[in-house]
Amino acid sequence: MDNNRRKFLRRVIVGTGALAVGIPGLAKMSGTGDEEINRSKENEASDQHFNMCGYAAPKIETVRIAVVGLGQRGSEAVERLSFIDGLEIVALCDKYSDRVAASQKTLEKMKRPKAKEYSGEEGWKALCESKDIDLVYTPTPWHLHTPVALLAMKNGKHAAVEVPAAKTIDECWQLVETSEKTKKHCMMLENCCYDFFEQLTLNMTRQGMFGELVHAEGAYIHDLSKDWLFNKNAYADMWRLKENASRNGNLYPTHGLGPVAQCMNINRGDKMDYMVSMSTHDFSLNTMAKDLASKDSFFNEYVGKPYRGNMNTSMIKTNKGKTIMVQHDVSSPRPYSRIHVLSGTKGSVGKWPSPEKISFGHRWIKKEELDELYKKHSTPIVNHIGAIAKDVGGHGGMDFIMDWRLIDCLRNGLPLDQDVYDAALWSCIAPLSESSVAKKSKTMDIPDFTRGAWKKNKPVSLSLDGGATTQVRDIKPDLKM
Numbered sequence: 001m002d003n004n005r006r007k008f009l010r011r012v013i014v015g016t017g018a019l020a021v022g023i024p025g026l027a028k029m030s031g032t033g034d035e036e037i038n039r040s041k042e043n044e045a046s047d048q049h050f051n052m053c054g055y056a057a058p059k060i061e062t063v064r065i066a067v068v069g070l071g072q073r074g075s076e077a078v079e080r081l082s083f084i085d086g087l088e089i090v091a092l093c094d095k096y097s098d099r100v101a102a103s104q105k106t107l108e109k110m111k112r113p114k115a116k117e118y119s120g121e122e123g124w125k126a127l128c129e130s131k132d133i134d135l136v137y138t139p140t141p142w143h144l145h146t147p148v149a150l151l152a153m154k155n156g157k158h159a160a161v162e163v164p165a166a167k168t169i170d171e172c173w174q175l176v177e178t179s180e181k182t183k184k185h186c187m188m189l190e191n192c193c194y195d196f197f198e199q200l201t202l203n204m205t206r207q208g209m210f211g212e213l214v215h216a217e218g219a220y221i222h223d224l225s226k227d228w229l230f231n232k233n234a235y236a237d238m239w240r241l242k243e244n245a246s247r248n249g250n251l252y253p254t255h256g257l258g259p260v261a262q263c264m265n266i267n268r269g270d271k272m273d274y275m276v277s278m279s280t281h282d283f284s285l286n287t288m289a290k291d292l293a294s295k296d297s298f299f300n301e302y303v304g305k306p307y308r309g310n311m312n313t314s315m316i317k318t319n320k321g322k323t324i325m326v327q328h329d330v331s332s333p334r335p336y337s338r339i340h341v342l343s344g345t346k347g348s349v350g351k352w353p354s355p356e357k358i359s360f361g362h363r364w365i366k367k368e369e370l371d372e373l374y375k376k377h378s379t380p381i382v383n384h385i386g387a388i389a390k391d392v393g394g395h396g397g398m399d400f401i402m403d404w405r406l407i408d409c410l411r412n413g414l415p416l417d418q419d420v421y422d423a424a425l426w427s428c429i430a431p432l433s434e435s436s437v438a439k440k441s442k443t444m445d446i447p448d449f450t451r452g453a454w455k456k457n458k459p460v461s462l463s464l465d466g467g468a469t470t471q472v473r474d475i476k477p478d479l480k481m
Contacts, residue, residue, distance in 0.1 A: 211346030218256020279309030
């Protein structure tokens, strides 16, 4: 391919025109082709438009929020956000109007004003183009995460998008380029970074209590097969089953990866260099599809699909010579596990299966000692809002900590804990893993979305300095999350 052709493709994919018309097609792609790799290398070689790491956007006294996608995650977000002072939920959007109506009832029960309604296949476009919105909060099916975030930022709004933030390397670069050009935040809503044990071990890592971290592990192991993937009433239009029926790799890496990446200062002193990925065959999903189809013709179309292998294991090497293992399995009958393992020169951490464990030698410390560590080394955000978060709910409270922190940062003009480079990097592991699996575990280079800025970027601040001004409303509705 000649240089002029490459430059043309880059303008089409990453330039302004792609933001308006090129996104939906890109969202259907999976894996990483040679042309996409070439475009990524060209992007890496170019200069940053603006470094969004550590960027503090202008303060917003009252954050006006629009929520796009009102399925399970979105409807729960509407309730959680309603507890937070200093915000208004001004717009609600879903493909299905009955979901919008249900969330309006939640706002009413939470003593919140009625929000403007958007529905239909492309209602999100009108919402993103409307005025009087500061933040677009997007818990939609995966293929819409990048399109909604891009259109929101292009129209002057910050974007908060559920995991993964993107499905392709092209989409990752679009998020980076758009955030840098517009100076609008694009935060991936990786709630597991705010879980209590993950926060504790992040703080202890910063204090050097585990020495130099040399290896970490994360995972998403959660049997979704019968109750979720093949449940007609779970994911709208069976979208998540379709993802698992057409892609083979680590499709959902960020829950396990995000917390350990923060502990290892990835994008802020170290970077991911390359990865390899391997999947087992599928030993259950197609069998389940056949069994269900024999009783219900609705499932006929899901028989004989190239289902993702039960277990995917991906290995990442960092620039400083450290390793990260990330696993993914949503179709085997195993107990839930995100795996949170840190291995350092002075100590180690282990979580999933429970109980949470910390060691400074050959044995795990006793529960009483762990309790003392929680008292001494929990982060300021956990000490400040953790008890309230447990009361409000959302995966034990970590969802609410995440939401509260996001709003408090926007209201006080503070940098976000997760920036667009984290969103792109943690998400890109999925398409790269697909390509590695398809090529007999071929080594895949991992893009540097910071374009070299990782060498000088500062680690995520654990302080609440300049913030912690956002209050929580004392409302006890009958809703349960």
